[in-house]
Amino acid sequence: MSTKIEEIVEKLKSLTLLEASELVKRIEETFGVDASISAAPTNFSAVNSGVKPEENVPEEKTEFDVIINEVPASKRITVIKVVRSLTSLGLKEAKDLIESVPKPIFESVPKEKAEEVKKLLEDAGASIIVK
Template identity: 55%
Template sequence: MSTTTNEILEKLKSITLLEAAELVAQIEETFGVDASAPVAGGFVGMPMGGAGAPAEVIEEKTTFDVILEDVPSDKRVPVLKIIRNLTSLDLKEAKESITSLPKAIQQGVSKEDAETAKQQLEEAGAKVKIA
């Protein structure tokens, strides 16, 4: 395939199902074609979703990151204690982790572990998100 074709294909991989459906409609209108009509030598083997758009494969996320977004200055000590309990960081490393925020405190953990860590950190006064 040519470089241009590869670039277009990579861009197509990043669009949503709704955007793909809109793209198909625009192509049909611009070129006066019907994407649902069979064409000899067309896109053979391409999985199709609704409305003639490429099927989008959605993978369920299984690992999560716990990201510390903000720690009020009066809540630093309780948050440090929680961070040290959740991780293997020593006191110096834990202090460094709350000085340059946002900072991932845990990475690649299960949803349950991420929720538990978030709850503990929020109870100590931190602002946390799970990504």
């Protein structure tokens, strides 16, 4: 091999999996090729070395559901007020929601919003589950 190719190979060895993935995407875009795993030889070193492909890494959850699990009778009015301030529900709808727990109050919200809602409702006296 030429020294130029040897230098490139040595640099490639030092890449992390994330950097290698970004490099493959960039090469595919630049040269209009497809470097998918189906086109790769079966004795690919990452497969044989026991390194798991990035596709098997579970994605971090980004959307959460906030569920009112339980509301003590003594805290119902306070929780209804908080529910109304967090949502666009009217008094009757908020009351119905509180009476039919466990019930989701927010679905598919970001982690920060889910934590904020959970804190407000727990401070009001409700038992909350974030999934």
